[in-house]
Amino acid sequence: MAIQKSEEKREKILQAGIKLFSENGYSKATIKDISKEAGVSFGTVFTYFENKDTLFEASVLEPLEDMKAVLLSQAEEQDDVAAQIKETIKLHMTYFAQQGTYARMVQYVIGQRDRFADLFNELNDFTEEFQESLEPLIRKGQEQGVLIELDPNNVAITYLAYINGVRLTTIDDIDQLPSWNMFMDHAYLLFGPKQ
Amino acid sequence: MAIQKSEEKREKILQAGIKLFSENGYSKATIKDISKEAGVSFGTVFTYFENKDTLFEASVLEPLEDMKAVLLSQAEEQDDVAAQIKETIKLHMTYFAQQGTYARMVQYVIGQRDRFADLFNELNDFTEEFQESLEPLIRKGQEQGVLIELDPNNVAITYLAYINGVRLTTIDDIDQLPSWNMFMDHAYLLFGPKQ
Amino acid sequence: MAIQKSEEKREKILQAGIKLFSENGYSKATIKDISKEAGVSFGTVFTYFENKDTLFEASVLEPLEDMKAVLLSQAEEQDDVAAQIKETIKLHMTYFAQQGTYARMVQYVIGQRDRFADLFNELNDFTEEFQESLEPLIRKGQEQGVLIELDPNNVAITYLAYINGVRLTTIDDIDQLPSWNMFMDHAYLLFGPKQ
């Protein structure tokens, strides 16, 4: 039970970290602010995280697992491959639309790969995993003549860059779904639909 | 002549600011480091820029003008509209490929629009300008039956997001042009080519 | 039986305190380190000692009693007073040779007599006791014409300073007895042997 309570607090601090690091960047997000946001005392942060860097790493890694899970998931198998891809895109981008500012942290890590080497490698490894995961779907589309012949790896890479670009550039809140719908429609173009 | 000399120094400091802010972010780039990079003394920075924020704003704005000029420029008018668009994309993305880390500063401003309200508005205004600038070309492509019918504004927005996504996600140096060539080819897909 | 067990724990903590305070000084020896060294939990330290200062005082006092006992003890009465003194010196200094870093704590207390007033007075009182204890032996040596006429109090004081100086300056381990033998031989000089 003591453990239960601890985990709760750790989680609160982590969520506060994710929020403030995302919104303000590493340096501007102070431990004091994070502890206030989490509703714990200043010192308690250090009970759960060795130091600021450790908290930051956790703040990046934890949502990353979610993000990975979403991006590696796909819509159900169906005959209409175009529909299947479009649904997959919707699955992916809906998540990003809700993700708020998290993408900015990923960006931060990429920008300072020396400092956060482990995190960076983790992100890098994921890119490959993502390519592999998307390849069968893309190939299926190409084989059925729905998509033009493009290197599936390149499609995956550009599609991922696009998602990030949209997330980083767009400042809309989740509510403004209309524009997100548009972004989803256009994402499909990167798969090279025959039209 | 005194003015001439001053301007030189101001420029050196600005370039140092652009470099270090881009590479390290706002907080980690210290005035001392910037002055060292610029080859001037510590106090001199404050002779040319009121404070750190002012220097940062200038460091974002100055390259922004270049970036704007490039993104608003287009390849020469020609009969083959597809070729014209592709050349325009090359024009745009070659610049970004060479820009190194500058895009990260833009990102930083977008992420803190409250703090850098003026800069943010400047960026926002540009988006509209960019849409207007690209519209004729897109419309031309659609009229000639080379592109499918899409809202030109949306094409411009998604294309811009894509460019940013590529720049922010990709860590390649300028040298590794192969991948940038690929990114250029795929960018064209966002214009909705009939194929 | 409960009490028995408690006393055991108290002793473990005390020994850990003596060890770590001696080796690292007051500030650098943390309660956490001491608890770990003692093999008890962090909070348990406060069950047996009100606070850090209390533990420190105990850590100084407890070995002090041993030290006192040793320094107040003397070699067996014998006709050859020179031999008796030399054996007494050996008794004293062998103890110090084995004491490791404890002397440093005494030093620490002397250096901060305001802070540890009680301890300091305790130490001061001992000096007088030591003088009294040594006086008969010294006087006996002088009466037998083995020692020159010196104020026995001064002999005791300088001898005590010498022992401390050797202990504080020397970094040898107990093993390196050779040098300690030398130190013992020379200690006798302070008693003013006729030669």
Next chain:
Amino acid sequence: MAIQKSEEKREKILQAGIKLFSENGYSKATIKDISKEAGVSFGTVFTYFENKDTLFEASVLEPLEDMKAVLLSQAEEQDDVAAQIKETIKLHMTYFAQQGTYARMVQYVIGQRDRFADLFNELNDFTEEFQESLEPLIRKGQEQGVLIELDPNNVAITYLAYINGVRLTTIDDIDQLPSWNMFMDHAYLLFGPKQ
């Protein structure tokens, strides 16, 4: 002139460091206290010393040079070797009597030789130098039949330990010269006078 002023301030800080480190030990002497004692602001300390450790090292080394100079100096050559030695002792111990608490810092360094390796080695080297410096005088005394035959190195070592012991144990202020006179007289015993 600017340099002149700087050096003055550096010196003030250093003197404050020597005073407070000696009196309170490393950890209890805070930068804030030291800056206050020196009459400068908190930040100014870091203008002249990289960090607390650096200031501490300087606070040990600077007086060490004085101390070395004194301990390596000797009374003028004269026919009466006993008088010469006694005067040399007076030279040495008068300095220590005035030195206040400095010896405690030396003690601190010896106690933590791993942490302050360079300082420790410096101290260690000095011991040898001291032995060499004292050897001729001791040998002269032995040759003239004033001193008994003892290893000069051992005499030097024990004499040094004695001085330190007196300084560390004695809490008298400089004023109380009487006791220091006694300590000087007894120091001579360590040289092994024939009597």
Next chain:
DNA sequence: AATGAATGAGGTTTCATTCAT
């Protein structure tokens, strides 16, 4: 105009102590 010493607010981190379990 150029310099860099001086300042102190504010950041991260440590750690003695309290106290609920």
Next chain:
DNA sequence: CATGAATGAAACCTCATTCAT
């Protein structure tokens, strides 16, 4: 009793900004 999570005071250190030279 034993435990260790919670707390916040206080330490060190950084660095933007001021200002005398």
